[in-house]
Amino acid sequence: MQERILKFDKITDMFSFVPYLYPRSKSVKEVLFSSLAAGILVYLFLIIFQPFGTESFHHPYKYIVLFPYTLIFGSAFFISSLFVSQFKDWNIGYELMKILVILLLGSIFSYFYNTLCISHVKLSFENYGYMFLYSLAIGIPISTIYILSRYIYLKNIPENTALDVAPQPISNCEAPKEKVLKILGNNIELEVTEENFLYAQSMENYCNVYFLEDGKIKKLLIRISLSNILKQVETHSIKKCHRSYIINLEKVKDLKGNAQGYKLILPEIDFEIPVSRSFISSIIPQLQQSKR
Structure with a gap:
């Protein structure tokens, strides 16, 4: 019984970071930049590692045919990010849920694009299931890079701004009154x-x-x-x-x-x-x- 409790505590400790606040993009420009970066990462992953049969896919315009995946995942990212921008007290748990929604939307659009424009096979839930698993396999490492890099970048913005502002000398000013x-x-x-x-x-x-x-x-x-x-x-x-x-x-x-x-x-x-x-x-x- 005690061993089970210890194992449970270890599991809960693993997820103890989930409620921590996570910085969000504060402008459409930042959301657009993050969406573009996410889409490009997906494209680079496909052309560099060529997973899931991409290597055996032969086409005279192969890299052009793969490029729409950038637009698909970038658009899914952009739409999801704009939708959640209205929420307050955003934390890491919510950010992970947002990433899952992005991967779900991206897998749906990717499936229709692959089926109707590339493979030309019948639509089926089984084939979509494979596409969803492929999206997870690509999305998990990319999402990890994205969350960590964006967290570090956005957390450093206010700190760097504060360092750039030189302290102004105070003269002939009364000390601030304590709030009552x-x-x-x-x-x-x-x-x-x-x-x-x-x-x-x-x-x-x-x-x-x-x-x-x-x-x-x-x-x-x-x-x-x-x-x-x-x-x-x-x-x-x-x-x-x-x-x-x-x-x-x-x-x-x-x-x-x-x-x-x-x-x-x-x-x-x-x-x-x-x-x-x-x-x-x-x-x-x-x-x-x-x-x-």
């Missing part, structure tokens, strides 16, 4: 700076709000729902991480666990705050980025 959070509920008003807010915990119809005051932890019980508190205090660093908790990510000093269950550790408190699976993709990558 106001929590209103049941005739109680609490004002606390974003820096001093620790976390809020739901207690049925009430919430305990924990914050720092003069370096000491204070707690205030307010008759209010956690969702109403979130509307009043949510910022880039203050997020909901569990159905019962809102936390200031800037105060988190350590985290432990994996995709099956993360725990956040604050030095000011003596217990660990859980992270629900539905919040992993929005909480954990931000924490890992801030710890670099």
Whole structure:
């Protein structure tokens, strides 16, 4: 039994990267460039390695006949990328699903092109099955190269931009004021700076709000729902991480666990705050980025 549990943990660890945020192209130009690159990679794979009988295919214009596969997979990539551009919180799992859809569309169009224009054989589900397997065999290595290279390229864009901007000297300027959070509920008003807010915990119809005051932890019980508190205090660093908790990510000093269950550790408190699976993709990558 213990061996099965260990094997299961290893499997889940293998897929623990799936909920991590994945950068998307932010313009049609980037989508078009990525689509063209993906299509060209498919074409190069076909003419260099000549898999699945391509080597024995003889035609005076062989490489021209193979070129439409570039347009087929490039178009499938372009259509899928434009469709998913409207979604938020894109992660690696969604990107892998998008790639699978691209391969499915590409295999369908490739099958009709091959059957009607090259092979001139009868249409059948069996032949399409072979084409789908061929598309997977070609698409998996190309997709791996694409995902890794695009991830590295798009992740480095903001970092390189930040390095290119020279810091401007500050003179005769007041220090930026700390953001003050106001929590209103049941005739109680609490004002606390974003820096001093620790976390809020739901207690049925009430919430305990924990914050720092003069370096000491204070707690205030307010008759209010956690969702109403979130509307009043949510910022880039203050997020909901569990159905019962809102936390200031800037105060988190350590985290432990994996995709099956993360725990956040604050030095000011003596217990660990859980992270629900539905919040992993929005909480954990931000924490890992801030710890670099």
